Amino acid sequence: MFTxxxxxxxxxxxxxxxxxxxSTAQEQVKLGQAxxxxxxxxxxxxxxxxxxxxxxxxxxxxxxxxIFENRCSVCHGSNGEGNSAATVLVGGDMKxxxxxxxxxxxxxxxxxxxxDFIRRAxxxxxxxxxxxxxTYQVAAYVLYLNGLVxxxxxxxxxxxxQVRMPNAEGFIDQSHIQ
Amino acid sequence: MTKSSKDQNKRLNLDMAAANGLLxxxxxxxxALGGAGLAMSQSxxxxxxxxxxxxxxxxxxxxxxxxxxxxxxxxxxxxxxSGFDNPFYPGGGASRSPLQHLQGTITPNSxxxxxxxxxxxxxxxxxxxxxxxxxVRQPLVFNYEDLLKYQMVSKIHFLECSGNSGxxxxxxxxxxxxxSLHGLVSCAEWTGIPLSALLGEAGVLPEARWIAAVGADxxxxxRSIPLDKAMDDSLLALFQNGEPVRPEQGYPMRLFNPGWxxxxxxxxxxxxxxxxxxxxxxxxxSKYTDTMPDRKSLQFxxxxxxxxxITSPSGQMSVTQGSxxxxxxxxxxxxxxxxxxxxxxxxxxxxxDALVESQQLDRALVRFSIPWRWDGSPAVLxxxxxxxxxxxxxxxxxxxxxxxxxxxxxxxxxxxxxxxxAGEVTNVYV
Numbered sequence: 001m002f003t004x005x006x007x008x009x010x011x012x013x014x015x016x017x018x019x020x021x022x023s024t025a026q027e028q029v030k031l032g033q034a035x036x037x038x039x040x041x042x043x044x045x046x047x048x049x050x051x052x053x054x055x056x057x058x059x060x061x062x063x064x065x066x067i068f069e070n071r072c073s074v075c076h077g078s079n080g081e082g083n084s085a086a087t088v089l090v091g092g093d094m095k096x097x098x099x100x101x102x103x104x105x106x107x108x109x110x111x112x113x114x115x116d117f118i119r120r121a122x123x124x125x126x127x128x129x130x131x132x133x134x135t136y137q138v139a140a141y142v143l144y145l146n147g148l149v150x151x152x153x154x155x156x157x158x159x160x161x162q163v164r165m166p167n168a169e170g171f172i173d174q175s176h177i178q
Numbered sequence: 179m180t181k182s183s184k185d186q187n188k189r190l191n192l193d194m195a196a197a198n199g200l201l202x203x204x205x206x207x208x209x210a211l212g213g214a215g216l217a218m219s220q221s222x223x224x225x226x227x228x229x230x231x232x233x234x235x236x237x238x239x240x241x242x243x244x245x246x247x248x249x250x251x252x253x254x255x256x257x258x259x260s261g262f263d264n265p266f267y268p269g270g271g272a273s274r275s276p277l278q279h280l281q282g283t284i285t286p287n288s289x290x291x292x293x294x295x296x297x298x299x300x301x302x303x304x305x306x307x308x309x310x311x312x313x314v315r316q317p318l319v320f321n322y323e324d325l326l327k328y329q330m331v332s333k334i335h336f337l338e339c340s341g342n343s344g345x346x347x348x349x350x351x352x353x354x355x356x357x358s359l360h361g362l363v364s365c366a367e368w369t370g371i372p373l374s375a376l377l378g379e380a381g382v383l384p385e386a387r388w389i390a391a392v393g394a395d396x397x398x399x400x401r402s403i404p405l406d407k408a409m410d411d412s413l414l415a416l417f418q419n420g421e422p423v424r425p426e427q428g429y430p431m432r433l434f435n436p437g438w439x440x441x442x443x444x445x446x447x448x449x450x451x452x453x454x455x456x457x458x459x460x461x462x463x464s465k466y467t468d469t470m471p472d473r474k475s476l477q478f479x480x481x482x483x484x485x486x487x488i489t490s491p492s493g494q495m496s497v498t499q500g501s502x503x504x505x506x507x508x509x510x511x512x513x514x515x516x517x518x519x520x521x522x523x524x525x526x527x528x529x530x531d532a533l534v535e536s537q538q539l540d541r542a543l544v545r546f547s548i549p550w551r552w553d554g555s556p557a558v559l560x561x562x563x564x565x566x567x568x569x570x571x572x573x574x575x576x577x578x579x580x581x582x583x584x585x586x587x588x589x590x591x592x593x594x595x596x597x598x599x600a601g602e603v604t605n606v607y608v
Contacts, residue, residue: 028328028329028371028375028379029327029328029329030379031320031321031324031325031327031328032310032316032318032319032320032324032376032379032380033318033319033320033321034316034317034318035309035311035317035318035319036317037311037317040309040311040317043309043449044309044311044449044451045398046390046392046400046449046451046457048453048455048457049455049457049458050455074266075266083266084266086267087266094469094473095473099583099584100469100473100584102464102469104464107464107475108463108464109458109463110458110463112458113458113459113460113463113464116457116458116459116460117459117460117464120397120398120400121295121296121396121397121398121399121460124266124267124268124270124296125268127296127396127397127398128396128398170473170474170475171463171467171474171475171476171477172474172475172476172477173477173478174476174477174478174479174480175404175456175477175478175480177479177480177481178404178406178407178480178481
């Protein structure tokens, strides 16, 4: 801490006159209102990689195919082939000689992100319009298109976050550099 | 530079700072600069300007009176530049600041760059909530009106999208301008509440290491931020250059992480979940990760690098043989303040020190300039910044050698503006 005494010392050292601008840190007001985690049931949509905050419900790829066709295929194609590099969901190979196509299957390190992103941001023209049940179904279908789950495999809070992604080891955490 | 132009410069009594026409800064300091014009006043050369001076028409008629919210002059053509609307990405996209038309270091709010993932939400501040929960002693919800009562701090900082200048990595784009190539950087005074105060109020538990920040836009865009940063200098920004944060910048409140890639400064902030581990959101896994030549991808690459760009003369401008120009640009670093900016007119063979015209604030834009006389021969203008941590802006070749060309994020490389014999300035690769 830069104490007042040290400040005086520094001033004396550099021969400056002691006109100290007093800017003591005021005590902040505290105006947050107490809430409970339970009150956030419909507000907190984050689905964590651990599976902890996944909602109730379940779904299979077979169920998801129908919703995907109706709600997602306009951008992503019926089989996840997409209508541009930005919307393709399947294929790609991180080992390819050319610049790799990065998709859910080839690039995404966590299956939880598939559910989390669909739940909060998709479909792009009507985000948050899918029910939790439908979100499980569509997420299951996207994972199925990438050959990561079987067509009738049940995806829920327990099984979906455990789906192993091919590029899970492909990332290097740089968060220590701040 | 040719021998004859050297002789010419000698005859004109011009001190050289580096080869190919870069002049000593004293020529800028002594010269009478005509407005924000590109070419310097001919008075430097001691010639009669030949301008007929008379009282203009607007000095003879009263103009309109006051206005509720001021506008820029109709003669100042200042516009952000957007990409094309994508019907499959409603509201998504970016717009870029017109760097080549701006001076000083502060970006006007109307021209601050934008990046949206699902458009700009129409937020009524009375209905907006900020929730802090997760690994805290007491989950809290804050109202906008209450947040305005907190003690605030004001800091001038740049904000840069980590995708800025990414196009330079794959080459091409000879028609690029300072705006189209580098316009995803802006600088403003941000006023708000240190996030540490609000996190402290909720009481962060000892096991916490990260926070998840989520916006109230249609994409609920989220990023994970290390708790160390959040407790150090993250700001809940409520004001931008003195007025409420603009809707496209996050009204009524945004996170602001000084020096870090822009996407982490989550706009329309509505949720902070304090956690043990990062949340692995789409925009920190699928996007904003930097794939290296060995196909491993760097994740959570937060600080923006030391960087500069000449904004004038720059792409799509032109210069006239024999004229003296104020070569000017901006420099910044996420690692501290800018200590030095050098300019080259011969593609990096020789360098002269530019004058830093502005304050050298921590993680803020600085403005630099150096006078340059174009003798008509081909030239390549470059700038190179050094920050207070000793980091030196790298060449394009060294960035590519280190990080390859798959990656499009975090490219701080030196920009080269080529000047051909016709005086046309274009984006070139040297």
